[in-house]
Amino acid sequence: MTLYLMCFALFLVGVYGLLTKRDLIKIILSLAIMGYAVNLFLILFAYKKDAIFPILLKNVAQSSMVDPLPQALVLTSIVIELGTTALLVALAIRLVQKYKTFDITKIRRLFG
Amino acid sequence: MPVETWLTFILGFMILGSIVALEIRDILSSIVAIGVVGLGVSIAFLFLQAPDLAIVQFLFEIFALIILVRAFVKKDYHIETPARVNGFMVAISLLVLIAIFVSSISVFKLLPPFGQPLFETASHYVNYGTEETGAVNLVASIILDYRAYDTLGEVTVLFTAILGTITILRIRKGKDAGRKGA
Numbered sequence: 001m002t003l004y005l006m007c008f009a010l011f012l013v014g015v016y017g018l019l020t021k022r023d024l025i026k027i028i029l030s031l032a033i034m035g036y037a038v039n040l041f042l043i044l045f046a047y048k049k050d051a052i053f054p055i056l057l058k059n060v061a062q063s064s065m066v067d068p069l070p071q072a073l074v075l076t077s078i079v080i081e082l083g084t085t086a087l088l089v090a091l092a093i094r095l096v097q098k099y100k101t102f103d104i105t106k107i108r109r110l111f112g
Numbered sequence: 113m114p115v116e117t118w119l120t121f122i123l124g125f126m127i128l129g130s131i132v133a134l135e136i137r138d139i140l141s142s143i144v145a146i147g148v149v150g151l152g153v154s155i156a157f158l159f160l161q162a163p164d165l166a167i168v169q170f171l172f173e174i175f176a177l178i179i180l181v182r183a184f185v186k187k188d189y190h191i192e193t194p195a196r197v198n199g200f201m202v203a204i205s206l207l208v209l210i211a212i213f214v215s216s217i218s219v220f221k222l223l224p225p226f227g228q229p230l231f232e233t234a235s236h237y238v239n240y241g242t243e244e245t246g247a248v249n250l251v252a253s254i255i256l257d258y259r260a261y262d263t264l265g266e267v268t269v270l271f272t273a274i275l276g277t278i279t280i281l282r283i284r285k286g287k288d289a290g291r292k293g294a
Binding site: 001002003004005006007008009010012013014015016017019020021023025026028029030032033036039040043044045046047048049051052053054055056063065066067068069071072073074075076078079080081082083084085086087089090091092093094102 | 115116119120123124126127130131133134139142143146149150153156157160161162163164165168169172175176179180183184190201202205206209212213216217220221223225226227228229230231233234237238241242248249250251254255259262263266269270272273274276277280281
C-alpha cells in the first residue's frame with residue numbers, strides 16, 4: 001500500500017505543477033509526470049509476488065507469471081503519450097512564435 | 113533485497129526528481145530532470161517484470177527529450193521568469209492536494225495488497241494464450257490478437273496526433289511562392 005500511495009503522491013506532484021506553474025514548458029512537463037504516475041500505478045497493480053515476466057519459457061509453470069493484460073494496455077498508453085507530447089510541443093512553439101512569451105497569463109488577446 | 117524496497121527507493125527518487133523539475137528555474141535542467149524521472153519509470157518496469165514496457169518507456173524518454181530539447185533549447189533559451197508568485201494560490205492548492213492525499217488513504221486500503229493481483233480475465237490469456245494465438249510472448253498475443261481492435265484505435269490516435277503536429281508546424285509557403293513564380 002505504501003507503493004500505491006507514493007505513486008499517487010507522484011500524480012499529485014504533477015497536478016500541483018499543472019495548477020500553479022505559468023510557464024508553458026512546465027505545464028507540458030507536469031502532464032508528462034501525471035502520465036508516468038498512471039502507467040506505473042497500473043503496472044504496480046499487476047505485479048504478482050515471486051512471478052516472472054509473461055513470456056513462455058521451457059521449464060517454467062504458467063501459473064507463476066505476472067498479469068499480462070495491464071502490460072499490453074500500458075504499452076498502448078505510452079505510445080499515445082508520445083504523440084500527445086509532440087502535439088503539445090507543436091502548439092507551444094506556435095504560441096511562443098505568435099506572442100513572444102512563455103507566460104500563459106500574458107497570452108490573453110485573441111487575434112488571428 | 114525484496115522488490116518492495118527497491119521500488120520504494122525508485123519512487124522516492126522519482127518524486128524528488130519531479131519536484132526538482134517543476135521548481136528549478138533553468139529550463140534545460142528542468143527537461144533533464146524529467147528525463148531522469150522517465151528513466152526511473154523504466155527501471156521500475158524492469159523490477160516489476162515488464163521488459164517490453166521497459167524498452168518502450170526507454171525509447172519514449174529518449175524521443176521526448178529530443179523533441180523537448182530541439183524545440184525549446186536554443187542559443188538564448190529562456191529562463192523561467194521569477195514571476196510574482198501568488199503565495200495565496202499556491203498555499204490553497206497545496207492544502208487541497210494534501211487533503212485529497214489524506215482522504216485517498218482509505219480508498220487505497222480497499223485495493224488488493226501489492227503482490228496479489230485480481231487475475232480474472234488474464235488467467236485465460238495466461239493459460240490458453242499460446243495455444244490459441246501461437247505467440248510465446250503473452251503481451252504480444254494480447255495486443256496483436258485478443259485486443260487487436262484496441263491496437264488499431266491506438267494507431268488511429270497516434271496518426272491523428274502526428275497529423276495535427278504536421279498541420280500546426282507546417283509553414284504555409286506554397287501559395288506565396290506560387291504567386292511569386294507567376
